[in-house]
Amino acid sequence: MTDRDEIYAKVAELIAPFNKKGVELSEATTFAGDLEWDSLIVMDFVASVEDEFDILITMNMQAEIESVGQLVDAVDKLRQDG
Amino acid sequence: MTESVSTPYDPADETAVQPSQGRDLFSKFDALIAEREALLATGVRDPFGLVMEKVLSPTRAIVKGKEIILLGTYNYMGMTFDPDVVQAGKDALDEYGAGTTGSRVLNGTYQGHREVEDALKEFYGTEHAMVFSTGYQANLGLMSTIAGKEDYIVLDADSHASIYDGCALGNAQIVRFRHNSVEDLEKRLKRLPAEGGRLVVLEGVYSMLGDIAPLREMVEVSKRHGAMVVVDEAHGMGFFGEHGRGVFEEAGVSDQVDFVVGTFSKSVGTVGGFIVSNHPKFEVLRLVCRPYVFTASLPPSVVATAATSIRKLMHAGEKRRHLWENSRRLHKGLRDLGFDIATPEAQSAIIAILLPDQDTTVRLWQALLEAGVYVNMARPPATPAGMYLLRCSLCAEHSSEEVGQILAMFEAAGRATGYLS
Numbered sequence: 364m365t366d367r368d369e370i371y372a373k374v375a376e377l378i379a380p381f382n383k384k385g386v387e388l389s390e391a392t393t394f395a396g397d398l399e400w401d402s403l404i405v406m407d408f409v410a411s412v413e414d415e416f417d418i419l420i421t422m423n424m425q426a427e428i429e430s431v432g433q434l435v436d437a438v439d440k441l442r443q444d445g
Numbered sequence: 446m447t448e449s450v451s452t453p454y455d456p457a458d459e460t461a462v463q464p465s466q467g468r469d470l471f472s473k474f475d476a477l478i479a480e481r482e483a484l485l486a487t488g489v490r491d492p493f494g495l496v497m498e499k500v501l502s503p504t505r506a507i508v509k510g511k512e513i514i515l516l517g518t519y520n521y522m523g524m525t526f527d528p529d530v531v532q533a534g535k536d537a538l539d540e541y542g543a544g545t546t547g548s549r550v551l552n553g554t555y556q557g558h559r560e561v562e563d564a565l566k567e568f569y570g571t572e573h574a575m576v577f578s579t580g581y582q583a584n585l586g587l588m589s590t591i592a593g594k595e596d597y598i599v600l601d602a603d604s605h606a607s608i609y610d611g612c613a614l615g616n617a618q619i620v621r622f623r624h625n626s627v628e629d630l631e632k633r634l635k636r637l638p639a640e641g642g643r644l645v646v647l648e649g650v651y652s653m654l655g656d657i658a659p660l661r662e663m664v665e666v667s668k669r670h671g672a673m674v675v676v677d678e679a680h681g682m683g684f685f686g687e688h689g690r691g692v693f694e695e696a697g698v699s700d701q702v703d704f705v706v707g708t709f710s711k712s713v714g715t716v717g718g719f720i721v722s723n724h725p726k727f728e729v730l731r732l733v734c735r736p737y738v739f740t741a742s743l744p745p746s747v748v749a750t751a752a753t754s755i756r757k758l759m760h761a762g763e764k765r766r767h768l769w770e771n772s773r774r775l776h777k778g779l780r781d782l783g784f785d786i787a788t789p790e791a792q793s794a795i796i797a798i799l800l801p802d803q804d805t806t807v808r809l810w811q812a813l814l815e816a817g818v819y820v821n822m823a824r825p826p827a828t829p830a831g832m833y834l835l836r837c838s839l840c841a842e843h844s845s846e847e848v849g850q851i852l853a854m855f856e857a858a859g860r861a862t863g864y865l866s
Contacts, residue, residue, distance in 0.1 A: 419636045421619055
């Protein structure tokens, strides 16, 4: 597995407890549209991703992230920058 | 208005604007409109459409011809009808007129604006005080101006809307930590890049649940990581700490807090907002803070009532004591009746009752109003974690007998709605 695959697997694992409707995940799955998350769930989820990868995902960055694939890319980049 | 009347579109007219092919811009609110209509169709009164026909005192008003006890006003110190405060406002109306019609930086700073800033400096023991037209604007101004694109604002996830909106108005990088978690705050401070300034935003009392922040620990961690600290004391001013300055005073961190933000619309009993600070360059904010510059200043009567009220709050020890007694008694009384309260003990003058859903909350709210007491209803997205709440805020002017009556009304309303068995 590449680093990116590992990040995807970990992100999918972190999504699971918040995926109440059991939506099937892919890179294209969107948080607001497909998973129907509100801002409160987003806060909890983002905090768990930040703590898992020891990074900061600012609210400014969050505004640009709509899909699972975009989040994986962002985490990948933040880890390399860190 | 049920339908719009538009001029016919003439394709030959090059200056004409083609009729919009887009959807109605209001369609994004359809779900909310439907939810509200469904709720009101059940016959309940609109909890967000209450009108007070007369206000008799800080604790009494007339609604639909009936006298009720007010238990949701944030009028903690009961200053709204204080005779000295009211007289100061009348005198200022006579001497200075109804309004300033101008910005603080142009024609909108009168003697009264300087006097209320002097009163604040004395109340807080600070070098500087800056008065805004509302507390909302004070937060909007500070957050949007003090931190630039390269800087970081670290804030509690349950921060007030004015803090979030101030961040949205500015360009800083925004980082959130889990509500009241010192550990979560420190983790995020450790991850910040070395470059860029840091501002940690805290509130003394969080108004939805009435819980207080562990400010001693949070301020210590923030300072250790090189951050400036602002504490919003909107719901703490008047009755926390030796001088009534707020939770930060009680926590013993006055010398480490860089800015305190506050409001005149709660304990002070009128309207307006402020920032106090000892920072040597603080005064420059008057030139660069857009929510300070580009709006009209407070009317002379308002700043006169605020200055008088603030000076009286410096010597309000007896009122403070009674407010705390009321808060603790209501908290215990409600819990003994079987209500689920958000905090294990009365941490502030806000007592929040947790309820399972909107229907139960609105029915209980209405039963309370019919029994004779007004409380606030709060629902998502204003509340944390999707909670439905009935929030009570005590006033130093509630008599002990009134608190007893309020508890009896809660018992009656709880039984009438079947919430209490």
